[in-house]
Amino acid sequence: MFINHEYIQNLLVSAKNVTKEDINKILDKAEKQKGLTHREIALLLQTNDSDQLNRIFQIAGDIKKSIYGNRIVVFAPLYISNYCVNNCKYCGYKRDNDFCRKKLSMEEIEEEVKILEKLGHKRLALEAGEDPINCPIDYILDSIDTIYNTKLDNGTIRRINVNIAATTVENYKKLKEKGIGTYILFQETYHQPTYSDMHPKSLKGDYEYHLTAFDRAMKGSIDDVGGGVLFGLYDYKFEVLSLMLHNEHLENKYGVGFHTISVPRLKKADGMSMEEFPYLVNDDEFKKIVAIIRLAVPFTGLILSTRESLEIRQEVIKYGVSQVSAGSCTGVGGYKEHDMELEVDQFKLDDHRSPMEVLKSLMKHGYIPSYCTACYRNGRTGDRFMKLAKSGEIQHVCQPNAMMTLMEYALDYGDKEFMAMANKVISQELNNIQREDIKTLLVNNLEKLKNGERDLFL
Numbered sequence: 199m200f201i202n203h204e205y206i207q208n209l210l211v212s213a214k215n216v217t218k219e220d221i222n223k224i225l226d227k228a229e230k231q232k233g234l235t236h237r238e239i240a241l242l243l244q245t246n247d248s249d250q251l252n253r254i255f256q257i258a259g260d261i262k263k264s265i266y267g268n269r270i271v272v273f274a275p276l277y278i279s280n281y282c283v284n285n286c287k288y289c290g291y292k293r294d295n296d297f298c299r300k301k302l303s304m305e306e307i308e309e310e311v312k313i314l315e316k317l318g319h320k321r322l323a324l325e326a327g328e329d330p331i332n333c334p335i336d337y338i339l340d341s342i343d344t345i346y347n348t349k350l351d352n353g354t355i356r357r358i359n360v361n362i363a364a365t366t367v368e369n370y371k372k373l374k375e376k377g378i379g380t381y382i383l384f385q386e387t388y389h390q391p392t393y394s395d396m397h398p399k400s401l402k403g404d405y406e407y408h409l410t411a412f413d414r415a416m417k418g419s420i421d422d423v424g425g426g427v428l429f430g431l432y433d434y435k436f437e438v439l440s441l442m443l444h445n446e447h448l449e450n451k452y453g454v455g456f457h458t459i460s461v462p463r464l465k466k467a468d469g470m471s472m473e474e475f476p477y478l479v480n481d482d483e484f485k486k487i488v489a490i491i492r493l494a495v496p497f498t499g500l501i502l503s504t505r506e507s508l509e510i511r512q513e514v515i516k517y518g519v520s521q522v523s524a525g526s527c528t529g530v531g532g533y534k535e536h537d538m539e540l541e542v543d544q545f546k547l548d549d550h551r552s553p554m555e556v557l558k559s560l561m562k563h564g565y566i567p568s569y570c571t572a573c574y575r576n577g578r579t580g581d582r583f584m585k586l587a588k589s590g591e592i593q594h595v596c597q598p599n600a601m602m603t604l605m606e607y608a609l610d611y612g613d614k615e616f617m618a619m620a621n622k623v624i625s626q627e628l629n630n631i632q633r634e635d636i637k638t639l640l641v642n643n644l645e646k647l648k649n650g651e652r653d654l655f656l
């Protein structure tokens with residue numbers, strides 16, 4: 199098995215006496231964006247020295263800027279069913295929690311999607327509990343069709359990432375045929391004894407089946423997968439190293455590793471108390487996790503959700519996060535029920551701002567919020583995406599695409615203040631575009647958007 203517990207524990211023990219020289223050498227290498235070895239990652243994880251940590255943050259920030267520019271991709275989760283046969287100790291949807299379970303009908307999905315489109319969203323992460331009877335794969339597939347077919351004025355969902363339980367090669371093939379973006383699955387914890395403890399007597403309790411889900415996804419021709427760990431279940435150092443080993447396994451076997459890594463942190467949910475979890479990750483450790491992942495896998499997108507507060511989100515965006523959710527609900531039918539305070543949430547959220555507020559605040563801090571979905575629609579997925587990303591060529595399409603989706607948002611959903619902010623950001627960014635051909639194309643496209651055309655991308 200590619201997650202060798204003894205190997206990881208030994209790496210961490212042998213890295214305990216890390217010196218300043220060790221760290222400096224590693225950081226000199228990290229600056230070149232070549233990634234890091236297991237031992238180097240272990241050494242970084244073991245450092246607690248504030249000067250060294252500051253240098254880690256600074257280099258992570260530089261890497262982030264040089265690869266992702268100032269773009270931040272924005273998305274929203276959509277929960278369609280909270281039926282669940284599992285009993286995950288940390289989750290509000292566990293089967294022992296007694297509440298009225300719900301699965302959205304296709305009409306209700308349409309309603310939710312229209313609300314999301316009205317908020318300006320173009321990218322969704324589809325979320326569901328695991329229940330082969332109440333929430334079978336056909337229901338998921340129909341939901342995907344419904345979402346893609348639901349349009350409101352200029353509103354349309356252009357990319358659906360899917361976060362559903364580990365499944366079979368056959369089912370992954372079906373998801374691929376429906377045109378999903380990334381298939382996302384969190385390992386929750388890579389530490390097998392903790393995994394068994396957290397997932398008692400359930401479908402999800404099979405560690406190996408869960409761990410090999412991306413192998414089956416790849417065999418089902420999904421070449422775009424997103425991993426993650428639920429930080430707070432086990433030692434974060436073990437988890438970060440495991441994420442790297444998992445990524446490497448996919449790279450070696452299928453030619454491409456994680457497209458994204460998510461870094462959810464455990465939050466309070468119904469039926470659990472935070473005191474039961476001895477490995478909670480504090481804010482400083484969380485920043486360190488994000489920065490070290492950024493150094494270790496510079497080209498892998500990093501996703502942060504509204505589980506985190508505004509302050510933390512702003513911090514870690516500097517060190518590495520490239521995608522954030524905005525204006526999220528984690529209840530089934532939550533967008534409609536939001537105002538009625540009726541939701542049963544999977545867990546509590548910390549950032550309650552509307553998407554427009556999130557976007558404004560991003561622009562205020564010098565970022566370009568992006569709803570771009572061009573890569574996968576142009577077939578730039580899997581190893582084709584990674585090759586372009588690593589060559590640096592991707593900048594020439596990502597930056598203009600981000601600016602075009604920002605202009606679309608401003609025209610269709612922004613208020614006056616938003617339009618003024620967007621215009622300012624866009625004109626500043628136009629000056630930074632080096633290639634004249636791209637600049638001209640972009641200026642023309644921005645004009646076309648103002649004249650009513652939509653969905654222009656490179």
Ligand code: SAM
Pocket residue numbers: 288289290325326327328361362363364383384386402427428462463464465466467505544545
């Ligand atoms: N049922 C699918 C599965 O088993 O992978 C989808 C998962 S669920 C809709 C999305 C994620 O929410 C889970 O993978 C888990 O990491 C996260 N989650 C569950 N309870 C949480 C909590 N209390 N705090 C933070 N995240 C939580």
